[in-house]
Amino acid sequence: MPNILVCFKWVLDEQDIKVRPADLSLDSSRAKGKISDFDRNAIEAAVGLVEAQGGRVDALTFGGPSVKNALKDVLSRGADRVLWIADPLAETADAFVTAHVLAAAIRQHGPYDLVLCGEGSSDAFNQQLPVRLAALLDQPCLSFAQTLELQGDRARATRKLGDSVEEAEAGLPAVASVLGEMNKPRIPTLKQVLGAAKKPQIEVPLAALGLEAGLLRPRSTRLGVRGFVMNRRNIIFKEPDAAANVARLAASLASEGLC
Amino acid sequence: MADDSFDAIVVGAGPAGCACAYALARYGRNVLLLERGNEPGAKNVSGGRLYAYALDMVDPELRSRAPFQRRIVREQIMLLNEGGAVTVDHHDPLGGGEGADSHSVIRASLDAWFAQEAEAAGATVASGVKVDALLEEGGRIVGIRAGEDEMRADIVVAADGVNSVLARQAGLFPDVKPHAVGLGVKETLELPDEVIDARFGLRDGEGAARVAVGCTAGMAGGAFLYTNRGSLSLGLVVNPEQAGRSGRPVQELLQDLKAHPAVAPLVEGAVPVEFSAHLVPEMGHDGVPARLHREGLLVAGDAARFGINTGLIIRGMDLAMVSGLAAAQAILASPTRAGVGETYMRRLEELSLLPSLRALRNYHGLFGIERIFGAYPALAGDVMRFLFRVDGSVPAPMLGGIRRLATSRVPFGQMARDAWKGFRCL
Amino acid sequence: MAGIFVYSEDAALAGQLLTPALELKRALGQPVAVLAPDPASAAALAALGPDRVLVLEGASGSPEALAPALAALLAQEEAQVVLVGATLRGKHLAAHVAAVLGAGLASDARALAPAEGGLGVQRILYGGLAVSDEVLAFPAVATIQAGTSPAPAPSAAEVAIEPVQVQADARIRVHRVEKAAAGGVDIAASRRLVAVGRGFRTREDLDLASSLAGALHADLACTRGIAEDEHWLPIERYIGISGRTVKPDLYVAAGLSGQVQHMVGCRESRVIVAVNSDERAPIFEAADYGIVGDLYQVLPLLTAALAK
Numbered sequence: 001m002p003n004i005l006v007c008f009k010w011v012l013d014e015q016d017i018k019v020r021p022a023d024l025s026l027d028s029s030r031a032k033g034k035i036s037d038f039d040r041n042a043i044e045a046a047v048g049l050v051e052a053q054g055g056r057v058d059a060l061t062f063g064g065p066s067v068k069n070a071l072k073d074v075l076s077r078g079a080d081r082v083l084w085i086a087d088p089l090a091e092t093a094d095a096f097v098t099a100h101v102l103a104a105a106i107r108q109h110g111p112y113d114l115v116l117c118g119e120g121s122s123d124a125f126n127q128q129l130p131v132r133l134a135a136l137l138d139q140p141c142l143s144f145a146q147t148l149e150l151q152g153d154r155a156r157a158t159r160k161l162g163d164s165v166e167e168a169e170a171g172l173p174a175v176a177s178v179l180g181e182m183n184k185p186r187i188p189t190l191k192q193v194l195g196a197a198k199k200p201q202i203e204v205p206l207a208a209l210g211l212e213a214g215l216l217r218p219r220s221t222r223l224g225v226r227g228f229v230m231n232r233r234n235i236i237f238k239e240p241d242a243a244a245n246v247a248r249l250a251a252s253l254a255s256e257g258l259c
Numbered sequence: 260m261a262d263d264s265f266d267a268i269v270v271g272a273g274p275a276g277c278a279c280a281y282a283l284a285r286y287g288r289n290v291l292l293l294e295r296g297n298e299p300g301a302k303n304v305s306g307g308r309l310y311a312y313a314l315d316m317v318d319p320e321l322r323s324r325a326p327f328q329r330r331i332v333r334e335q336i337m338l339l340n341e342g343g344a345v346t347v348d349h350h351d352p353l354g355g356g357e358g359a360d361s362h363s364v365i366r367a368s369l370d371a372w373f374a375q376e377a378e379a380a381g382a383t384v385a386s387g388v389k390v391d392a393l394l395e396e397g398g399r400i401v402g403i404r405a406g407e408d409e410m411r412a413d414i415v416v417a418a419d420g421v422n423s424v425l426a427r428q429a430g431l432f433p434d435v436k437p438h439a440v441g442l443g444v445k446e447t448l449e450l451p452d453e454v455i456d457a458r459f460g461l462r463d464g465e466g467a468a469r470v471a472v473g474c475t476a477g478m479a480g481g482a483f484l485y486t487n488r489g490s491l492s493l494g495l496v497v498n499p500e501q502a503g504r505s506g507r508p509v510q511e512l513l514q515d516l517k518a519h520p521a522v523a524p525l526v527e528g529a530v531p532v533e534f535s536a537h538l539v540p541e542m543g544h545d546g547v548p549a550r551l552h553r554e555g556l557l558v559a560g561d562a563a564r565f566g567i568n569t570g571l572i573i574r575g576m577d578l579a580m581v582s583g584l585a586a587a588q589a590i591l592a593s594p595t596r597a598g599v600g601e602t603y604m605r606r607l608e609e610l611s612l613l614p615s616l617r618a619l620r621n622y623h624g625l626f627g628i629e630r631i632f633g634a635y636p637a638l639a640g641d642v643m644r645f646l647f648r649v650d651g652s653v654p655a656p657m658l659g660g661i662r663r664l665a666t667s668r669v670p671f672g673q674m675a676r677d678a679w680k681g682f683r684c685l
Numbered sequence: 686m687a688g689i690f691v692y693s694e695d696a697a698l699a700g701q702l703l704t705p706a707l708e709l710k711r712a713l714g715q716p717v718a719v720l721a722p723d724p725a726s727a728a729a730l731a732a733l734g735p736d737r738v739l740v741l742e743g744a745s746g747s748p749e750a751l752a753p754a755l756a757a758l759l760a761q762e763e764a765q766v767v768l769v770g771a772t773l774r775g776k777h778l779a780a781h782v783a784a785v786l787g788a789g790l791a792s793d794a795r796a797l798a799p800a801e802g803g804l805g806v807q808r809i810l811y812g813g814l815a816v817s818d819e820v821l822a823f824p825a826v827a828t829i830q831a832g833t834s835p836a837p838a839p840s841a842a843e844v845a846i847e848p849v850q851v852q853a854d855a856r857i858r859v860h861r862v863e864k865a866a867a868g869g870v871d872i873a874a875s876r877r878l879v880a881v882g883r884g885f886r887t888r889e890d891l892d893l894a895s896s897l898a899g900a901l902h903a904d905l906a907c908t909r910g911i912a913e914d915e916h917w918l919p920i921e922r923y924i925g926i927s928g929r930t931v932k933p934d935l936y937v938a939a940g941l942s943g944q945v946q947h948m949v950g951c952r953e954s955r956v957i958v959a960v961n962s963d964e965r966a967p968i969f970e971a972a973d974y975g976i977v978g979d980l981y982q983v984l985p986l987l988t989a990a991l992a993k
C-alpha cells in the first residue's frame with residue numbers, strides 16, 4: 001500500500017492583500033493565511049488515492065512561524081500526519097533552498113512511494129519546486145498531471161502541457177505535480193475537523209535536517225516588491241434600464257473608435 | 260470515535276458563543292464551539308463598540324489581552340441637515356469612568372481572539388463547520404447535525420446570530436416580527452492613525468464614537484462612526500420595512516452620508532476595505548421571543564434578539580457576551596438537564612440583562628416619531644444658523660425667530676404631540 | 686568556457702530568447718550559445734546572431750526528457766546564464782537544470798539585466814498583484830514567455846553548427862501524445878477580444894458572446910475554468926497567469942469576476958469593458974467602461990446596438 005507525501009505551502013490570501021496607491025507598497029496586514037490553492041488539489045489527490053487503495057498520507061510544509069495555523073486544516077483534509085518546518089528563514093528562501101529543505105525532510109522521514117505537489121504556489125507561482133525535488137531525490141517527475149493513478153509499483157498520469165496532452169508512466173518512487181482541474185478539494189466535515197485534532201503534528205526543526213549552510217543560502221534575492229495598480233477610467237453604467245446602459249456604452253465605444 | 264460526545268455544543272463563535280465556550284471550558288466542561296466561517300470572525304465584518312464591563316463579567320483577566328482598538332473618550336452626536344450639521348461633542352478623558360469604559364473593536368480580530376481564548380481554556384474549536392440542524396429525540400434536543408455528521412451533547416447553545424436557524428427550527432420563534440430588527444450596513448475605511456487623531460481630536464490611543472441622525476432620507480435610523488487603529492468603522496442602521504418601501508439601496512445612503520459636507524472631511528482619503536450588511540436586533544425587550552430555551556437547548560446573543568438601539572447607543576456584543584455567560588453559568592449550576600432553561604432565565608435576570616432590556620423597553624417607541632430622522636435635525640441647523648447669523652441687518656427677536664423657524668418645519672401641535680410621545684418613551 | 690545558453694523546443698520562441706541573450710552578452714562579455722532541438726531549427730537560429738549553435742542529436746521523446754542530459758552538458762560548459770522558453774515543458778526542463786546546477790531559477794522572467802551580484806530579473810507575485818525585482822546569482826536560469834521580446838534581426842555572421850549527443854531520460858514512458866487541435870486563431874494577435882467566464886450557465890449560452898464578437902469583429906477568449914474545467918473553449922483561449930497574455934485594443938469581459946490571476950493576462954489592453962451582474966465584482970475596478978447587469982439581457986442588446 002502506497003506511502004504518499006504531499007507538499008503544501010501556507011501562503012497569504014492574495015485577495016486580502018492591498019496595494020497602497022501612494023507608494024505601491026503591499027499592505028498584507030489584513031491578509032489571512034491559506035493552504036495554497038492547487039496544493040489543496042494535491043492533498044485531495046493524495047487522500048483520494050489512499051481512500052481508494054489503502055496506504056497513508058503525510059503532509060509536509062516549510063514556512064515561517066505562521067505555518068502552525070495550517071496544520072489543523074491540512075489534517076482535516078485527510079492527511080494522517082503533518083510534518084512541519086517553521087523557520088524565519090522561509091521568508092527569504094527561494095526554490096533552491098526550499099527544495100533542499102523539503103528533500104532533506106523527505107530523506108529523514110521517508111521513504112515515500114509518491115510525493116505530490118501542486119502545479120504552482122499561489123504566491124510565487126514558480127512552477128518549479130516539484131521538478132527540483134525530483135531531481136534532488138533522483139526520482140522521475142510526472143509534472144502537470146490532470147489524472148493520476150497508481151498501478152502496483154508504477155504511477156500513470158495524464159499530463160497537460162499547453163499544446164499537448166500525454167499519457168505518461170513512471171516507476172515508483174516518483175514525484176508528481178497536480179493541476180487544479182484534477183479534482184474538487186473537499187470541504188472538511190465536522191468529524192474530519194474534530195479528527196484532525198488528534199492526529200500527529202510533527203515539528204521538524206530546520207537545524208535537525210543537517211543541511212550545510214551553502215544549501216540554505218538563496219540563489220535568488222528579492223530587492224523589492226511593487227504592487228500593480230489598475231489605472232482605468234471606471235465609467236460604470238448601472239441604471240435599471242439596460243437599454244440605456246447599452247446605448248451609453250455603445251456611444252463610448254464609438255468615441256474610442258472601437259465600433 | 261468514542262469522544263464524539265460533548266458536555267455542551269455551542270454553535271457560533273461570535274461574542275455570545277465565545278463567552279459561553281470560554282466560561283464552560285474554564286470550569287472543566289468538555290465543550291465544542293462550532294463556527295461556519297473558515298475561522299472565527301471571518302464572517303463578521305467591520306467594527307463596533309464594545310462596552311467592556313461584559314468582558315469583565317466573563318473574566319476580568321480577559322481585558323488585558325483583548326484586541327481593543329481605541330478607548331472611547333469622545334462621544335459625538337451629529338444632527339445632519341441638508342448642508343451642514345449641529346454637532347455635540349462630549350469629551351470625557353476618563354472614558355466613561357471605572358467599569359463603564361468602552362472600546363472600538365474590529366470583529367474579525369475580536370472573534371478570532373476570543374475563540375482562541377476559549378480554545379486555550381480547553382474548548383474544542385472547529386471552524387469551517389456549518390451546523391444544519393438540531394437533533395431531536397423524544398421532544399428533547401440531544402445534539403446537532405452538520406452535513407452528514409451528527410454530534411451529541413447534553414446541551415446545545417444556539418449562539419448563531421440574528422438569523423438563527425437553530426432557534427427557529429426548535430420552534431422558539433413563532434412570533435418573529437420583521438420590524439424587530441434594523442438593517443445595518445457597515446464599511447471599514449482605512450486611514451492613517453495620525454490623520455484620525457487630528458480629525459477627531461484624539462491622542463494616545465484615544466477613540467471617538469459618533470452617532471448621526473438626519474442621514475436616512477427620513478427613514479427611521481441613524482449612522483455611527485467609530486475610530487479604530489488605522490481605520491474607521493462607518494455604518495448605518497435603518498428600518499428594513501421603510502428601506503424596502505423606499506426602493507433605495509441602503510448602501511447608497513451610506514455613500515450619500517460619506518459625501519455629506521459634515522462627514523466628507525472626516526472620511527476624505529480613507530480607503531474602503533470591507534463592506535457588509537447585517538440585521539441588528541434593536542427592539543430591546545419587546546423584540547425578545549417569549550421562550551429562549553427548550554430541554555437541551557439555550558438561545559443566546561443575537562439569536563435571542565438581545566439588542567438595544569437607543570439612537571445614541573447600540574448594544575449587542577455586550578449583551579451577547581453576558582447571555583453567553585449566563586448560559587454557561589446555568590449549565591454549570593444545573594445538575595439535571597431539565598432545570599437548565601429555568602436557571603438560564605434566572606441568570607439573565609441576575610446579570611441585569613433582561614432588567615436592562617425592560618428598563619429601555621419603551622425607548623424604541625421614539626423611532627415611531629419620524630420627524631426625529633429628518634425635520635428635527637434640519638430644524639436644529641436652522642436654529643443654529645439663525646442664532647449665529649450676523650449680516651448687518653436688524654436682528655430678529657430671538658424667541659420669535661426660533662418659533663417661526665420651528666413651525667416652518669413642523670406645525671406646533673405636531674411638535675407638542677411628539678414631545679409628549681418622546682417624553683413617555685423615555 | 687562559461688557562456689549564455691538558450692533553449693526552447695519551440696524554435697520561434699528560441700529565436701525570441703536570443704534578444705535578451707545578446708543584450709546580456711554585451712554586458713557580460715560571454716558568448717551566446719543556442720541549443721537547437723533539430724538541424725532545421727539549428728540552421729534558422731544560426732542566422733539570428735548566436736556565437737555557437739549546438740544541435741541536439743540522439744534526442745527523442747519529450748523535450749523535458751532531455752533535462753538530465755542538458756543539465757550535465759550545461760554543468761560541463763559552466764554555463765553562467767541559461768534562458769529557456771517558458772512553455773510548461775520548458776519550465777520542467779529549466780527546473781531540473783537549475784536543480785542540477787544548484788542555481789536560482791526565475792519563472793516567467795522579464796526585464797533581464799545584469800545587476801550587482803548576478804542577473805537582475807522582474808517577475809510577478811501573488812497572481813499578478815505585484816511585481817518583484819530579484820537578483821539571481823550566477824549561474825542563473827530563467828524561463829521567458831513567448832512574446833516577451835521580438836526575435837533579433839538576422840545577422841550575416843557564419844556560425845558552425847556543433848552536434849552534441851544527448852540521451853533522453855528513460856524513466857518516464859510516454860504512451861500517447863495528443864497535440865491539442867489548434868483552434869485556428871492566435872488570440873495573441875487578435876485586436877479585439879470578447880472574454881467569457883463562469884457567468885455563462887451553459888456552453889450553448891456562449892452563442893451570446895459569439896454574436897457580440899461577430900458584431901465587434903472580435904475573437905473569443907475565456908477564463909481558466911471555462912477552458913480547463915468546462916472545456917467549452919480550447920486551452921489556448923484562456924487568459925491569465927497560467928494561460929495566455931494578450932494586449933488587444935478592446936477586451937470585453939462578460940460574466941467573469943476579474944480575479945487578478947486572470948487580469949494579469951489582459952490588463953495591458955487599450956480599453957477594457959466589463960459586463961457583470963455584481964456591482965462589487967473586481968472587474969469593474971479594472972475596466973474603463975462597464976455595465977452592471979445580467980449578461981443574458983445586456984449582450985443581445987449590445988450586439989444589436991453595435992450591429993447598427
Ligand SMILES: Cc1cc2nc3c(=O)[nH]c(=O)nc-3n(C[C@H](O)[C@H](O)[C@H](O)COP(=O)(O)OP(=O)(O)OC[C@H]3O[C@@H](n4cnc5c(N)ncnc54)[C@H](O)[C@@H]3O)c2cc1C
Nearest residue numbers: 271273274275295307308390419420443560561575576579
Ligand atoms: C451595522 C451594525 C452595527 C453594530 N454595532 C454594534 C456596536 O457598536 N456595539 C455592539 O455592541 N453591537 C453592535 N452591533 C450588534 C452586534 O454586532 C451583535 O449584537 C453581536 O454580534 C451579537 O453577537 P452574537 O455572538 O450573538 O452573534 P454574531 O456575532 O452574529 O455571531 C454568530 C456567529 O455564528 C456563526 N453561525 C451562524 N450560523 C451558524 C451555523 N449554522 N453553524 C455554525 N456557525 C454559525 C456566524 O458565522 C457568526 O460567527 C451592530 C450590528 C450591526 C449590524
Ligand SMILES: Cc1cc2nc3c(=O)[nH]c(=O)nc-3n(C[C@H](O)[C@H](O)[C@H](O)COP(=O)(O)OP(=O)(O)OC[C@H]3O[C@@H](n4cnc5c(N)ncnc54)[C@H](O)[C@@H]3O)c2cc1C
Nearest residue numbers: 882883884908909925926927928940941942947962963980
Ligand atoms: C495560482 C492560480 C493561477 C490561476 N491562473 C488563472 C489564469 O491563468 N486564468 C484565469 O482565468 N484564472 C486563473 N485562476 C483562477 C482565478 O483566480 C479565478 O478563480 C478565475 O479567473 C475566475 O473565473 P471566472 O471569472 O470565470 O468565474 P467567477 O469568479 O465565478 O466569476 C463569475 C462572474 O460572473 C458574474 N455573473 C454571474 N452570472 C452573471 C450574469 N447572468 N450576468 C453577468 N454576470 C454574471 C458573477 O457576478 C461573477 O463575477 C488562477 C488561480 C490560481 C490560484
Ligand SMILES: Nc1ncnc2c1ncn2[C@@H]1O[C@H](COP(=O)(O)O)[C@@H](O)[C@H]1O
Nearest residue numbers: 007008062117118120121126127128129
Ligand atoms: N514552502 C513549501 N513547503 C511545502 N511545499 C512547497 C513549498 N513551496 C512550494 N511547495 C510545493 O511545490 C509546489 C510548487 O510550488 P512553486 O514551485 O513555488 O510554484 C507547490 O504547489 C507545493 O506543493
